[in-house]
Amino acid sequence: MEKHILILGSRGQLGAQLVRALAMSGRVIAPAERLDITDRAALEAAITAYRPQWIVNAAAYTAVDRAEDERDQAFAANGTAVGDIGALAKRHGARVIHFSTDYVFDGQGTRPYREDDATGPQGVYGASKLDGERRLQESGAEHWILRTGWVYGLYGNNFLRTMLKLAREREALKVVADQHGAPTPTTLLADVTRRIVEQPDAVAGGLYHVAPRGETTWHAYAQRAIGLAGEGVMGKNFKLGPAQVEAIASTAYPTKAKRPMYSVLSTAKIEAALGVEMPDWDGELQRFVAQLQAAAGF
Numbered sequence: 141m142e143k144h145i146l147i148l149g150s151r152g153q154l155g156a157q158l159v160r161a162l163a164m165s166g167r168v169i170a171p172a173e174r175l176d177i178t179d180r181a182a183l184e185a186a187i188t189a190y191r192p193q194w195i196v197n198a199a200a201y202t203a204v205d206r207a208e209d210e211r212d213q214a215f216a217a218n219g220t221a222v223g224d225i226g227a228l229a230k231r232h233g234a235r236v237i238h239f240s241t242d243y244v245f246d247g248q249g250t251r252p253y254r255e256d257d258a259t260g261p262q263g264v265y266g267a268s269k270l271d272g273e274r275r276l277q278e279s280g281a282e283h284w285i286l287r288t289g290w291v292y293g294l295y296g297n298n299f300l301r302t303m304l305k306l307a308r309e310r311e312a313l314k315v316v317a318d319q320h321g322a323p324t325p326t327t328l329l330a331d332v333t334r335r336i337v338e339q340p341d342a343v344a345g346g347l348y349h350v351a352p353r354g355e356t357t358w359h360a361y362a363q364r365a366i367g368l369a370g371e372g373v374m375g376k377n378f379k380l381g382p383a384q385v386e387a388i389a390s391t392a393y394p395t396k397a398k399r400p401m402y403s404v405l406s407t408a409k410i411e412a413a414l415g416v417e418m419p420d421w422d423g424e425l426q427r428f429v430a431q432l433q434a435a436a437g438f
């Protein structure tokens with residue numbers, strides 16, 4: 141029988157990629173109307189109606205700075221609702237794939253974070269995502285939690301898109317150079333999700349870190365992206381190049397929520413489970429920008 145895969149948050153940057161990536165893995169159900177995951181009755185009605193074997197939750201409250209003022213909303217979507225998804229999945233015999241964040245860590249680490257390293261969120265968003273992890277783990281549902289960071293893709297908003305837009309509008313840019321992480325394409329997250337849906341017995345349920353190998357800073361990432369895009373047809377409209385991207389300290393760019401200074405994730409566990417190495421972040425970025433160049437030049 142064809143698997144029913146219910147995707148929550150299908151209009152977000154990751155959700156939109158998942159809808160496409162899972163299309164051949166079963167019958168994808170992505171409700172056209174936004175299904176509010178904080179509405180437990182609506183969730184239950186959807187699960188009863190669609191009878192999914194899989195619930196893939198890409199819905200989340202992701203406004204990291206606003207969360208500092210909207211604690212209740214952040215915890216409702218990222219915490220309580222994730223527990224509800226777990227409880228309903230258990231009752232209806234569905235498996236859950238859920239996404240979490242590098243912001244669960246305090247950022248004081250000096251080597252890539254492993255799944256069993258101590259957490260210590262610096263802000264409300266990270267704390268709410270950690271609450272969701274715990275609630276899903278305690279729900280008793282069979283689940284996979286994929287922690288990731290610095291996500292970019294074709295759909296929705298992300299740092300990369302902002303940098304490429306600013307390269308068309310400004311003659312100089314300042315970007316923080318003392319936060320370390322790995323830019324993660326939605327395609328990588330969707331590929332790992334697909335592998336789990338297709339071969340759940342090969343990847344034991346639990347918590348996994350998913351990101352490309354290697355690390356960079358927001359500043360070096362912005363420079364690299366603008367350099368790659370600037371070399372091709374997209375660069376025709378650029379007002380600046382990598383040399384005009386100035387490195388600044390986080391202290392010179394204050395944000396409401398504190399970010400971890402170091403949030404590189406060790407991917408040894410997911411690599412062992414899948415039997416593949418994660419690609420490196422720069423190669424993934426090159427591949428992504430090449431796609432954008434091809435589309436721009438068409």
Ligand SMILES: NC(=O)c1ccc[n+]([C@@H]2O[C@H](COP(=O)([O-])OP(=O)(O)OC[C@H]3O[C@@H](n4cnc5c(N)ncnc54)[C@H](OP(=O)(O)O)[C@@H]3O)[C@@H](O)[C@H]2O)c1
Pocket residue numbers: 148149150151152153154155174175176177178197198199200201202217239240241242269288289290291292296297
């Ligand atoms: N973006 C990153 O850099 C990053 C890093 C680490 C982890 N993650 C995690 O990756 C996952 C996907 O994030 P993303 O980057 O795709 O974020 P996104 O583009 O902001 O997408 C999140 C989606 O969730 C929806 N949503 C929010 N509250 C909801 C609710 N109560 N009910 C139903 N839908 C709701 C949003 O819809 P509306 O816009 O209509 O509210 C949006 O479409 C999340 O779990 C996030 O925490 C992201």
